[in-house]
């Protein structure tokens with residue numbers, strides 16, 4: 001079946017945002033002594049790099065094969081106050097969010113082709129993709145956390161975490177936030193037959209990250225708004241075909 | 250047969266549109282005089298309410314067209330308005346939306362250019378396409394020839410990716426703007442798209458591939474100049490007087506931060522900052538990139554104005570207010586352009602493009618396509634106010650259509666962005682579900698067999714629209730389809746909705762406008778303009 005960009009977007013988006021977390025308290029501590037507890041609503045969250053793995057079972061929606069994704073995807077995440085990058089090396093895909101004044105600039109990165117599709121603020125608004133910076137930075141909507149039952153802070157190996165559980169709409173959530181780095185250590189969500197688990201594998205201060213985002217300087221950046229007029233561009237044709245095939249993995 | 254009342258027509262003619270006679274205005278003028286008990290006509294169009302009134306309104310429209318305007322042959326100025334992707338259904342829906350948003354009868358409303366006296370169909374097929382893209386269609390209008398897909402003012406014998414400057418020069422066709430410059434006229438191009446985008450580019454550039462907008466887009470070894478550079482190295486006359494639009498990054502080096510988005514850089518690899526070159530190479534010139542700077546430009550003392558208001562395309566009209574640095578409207582840009590160009594006693598040529606109707610349609614979003622169409626109408630009204638029918642030919646057309654339809658049997662007055670309803674009762678499809686009046690034949694709004702995301706005003710996010718049982722379409726009963734971000738449904742799944750191949754309309758007023766009649770090949774538009782300007786070879 002064919003997939004539309006919009007649905008493709010919401011899918012990538014879902015993967016990006018509803019991610020995972022994990023491993024709770026088994027993540028080895030990278031910071032010790034002066035561990036601070038970060039307020040998750042703080043304007044500037046610590047600059048970090050992290051590695052996650054997301055596993056899914058079942059289909060997200062009934063009769064909804066287009067939502068299918070590889071059962072297990074590992075991905076990397078870099079965050080500073082102005083820029084968030086996510087890469088899925090397995091898929092050769094990445095995404096970039098930049099905060100520029102009040103504007104959000106978003107790019108989908110296609111590393112094999114060295115091309116990118118850029119979404120202007122107006123495109124994002126039109127597509128109803130208007131996440132808050134906080135949501136992008138935390139990988140979770142803090143409003144969602146507010147709706148879940150929060151436990152007391154727990155310390156394990158010098159790492160403070162807080163566990164959240166509950167049901168919102170038809171989805172059952174289990175989230176563990178690492179409060180030293182303001183990242184989810186685990187996100188589990190479940191509805192019907194579908195379940196998704198995202199687990200934090202490693203987290204580092206950004207400056208100490210063992211890997212960097214793929215450089216994208218030379219990439220040819222095309223506008224989302226221009227896709228419709230690039231019907232003969234081999235990259236655009238390929239990307240659209242990929243979207244169509246994604247569920248046939 | 251009733252006698253005409255010349256004095257009445259004359260009185261009408263003095264209205265807001267000068268010589269342009271509004272059918273609606275004439276209609277209520279007659280109705281008012283012939284039926285003393287007819288309630289006072291509003292300042293705006295009044296919808297006839299009886300068979301007699303409809304009859305008289307129809308008769309009045311014929312009387313208007315009987316007026317001989319053919320005395321006017323030679324134009325001093327030409328303004329070509331292009332709604333990119335503004336097919337006839339887009340014009341109709343925009344007319345209804347504008348009227349409804351103003352609390353008037355939408356169906357009886359007319360956009361500014363719909364009151365023009367002359368009309369023709371434009372056949373948009375290009376030399377090698379049944380349904381065309383914006384490059385050959387714009388080339389047709391501005392260079393007078395049909396050519397192939399992607400071609401910017403070069404003929405159909407060129408390869409789509411011709412890298413040679415020499416070959417490109419040999420296949421180039423001189424444009425109406427270049428001829429105007431040669432004659433010492435002033436020239437300008439205004440667009441809401443990137444200034445290097447196909448429709449504006451055909452005026453001043455010659456290149457086989459519309460995508461070669463900056464040097465970094467050119468293949469290795471290419472000698473042809475990129476589109477942005479061709480604006481600066483324009484060899485005719487004294488160069489363009491007005492260049493307003495988006496696409497700043499194509500004019501700036503990749504080492505320099507953008508003024509509006511400091512985290513972003515230009516796209517040029519050759520290190521040239523063409524915005525600086527503009528002001529250094531022209532006298533009395535200015536470069537502006539935000540609304541405040543634009544407003545401060547004095548047309549009396551500015552002879553060459555470059556305005557680039559976004560890194561890429563400018564905002565949709567619906568989103569313009571949210572721009573941090575501020576952007577002028579299409580109307581404001583049109584006004585500034587005319588005031589700069591009209592200083593030239595030899596006259597001027599101006600293209601004004603509403604470049605983003607096309608983009609909104611490609612995204613399956615009727616709201617932005619229609620509000621950008623209304624913005625074009627406003628710009629045309631402003632141009633009419635600022636010019637005289639005696640010396641200025643104004644054409645309004647589209648380069649091509651989109652697969653956008655107005656469907657069902659909604660009652661007159663049913664909200665155009667709403668669900669088709671008769672007297673407020675939703676009409677149902679074969680599955681028993683309501684449907685919108687506006688839909689697309691293809692595009693991202695495809696819902697067949699899939700869950701569809703709908704706008705959720707509660708959290709400004711999306712929510713999966715419920716499918717009732719095994720039904721193959723979403724139930725829109727609880728969906729606000731008038732929301733500006735609503736994506737209309739589409740029949741065939743495509744990640745971007747496509748252009749359509751049916752004819753588009755050409756609306757014309759002023760000297761030379763009488764030539765606009767019948768079903769014309771799109772490239773005839775150039776020849777109409779050239780004839781009116783006395784350029785016919």
Ligand SMILES: [Mg+2]
Pocket residue numbers: 430434435436486487488489490
């Ligand atoms: Mg000039």
Ligand SMILES: [Zn+2]
Pocket residue numbers: 228229334383607608611748
């Ligand atoms: Zn288009």
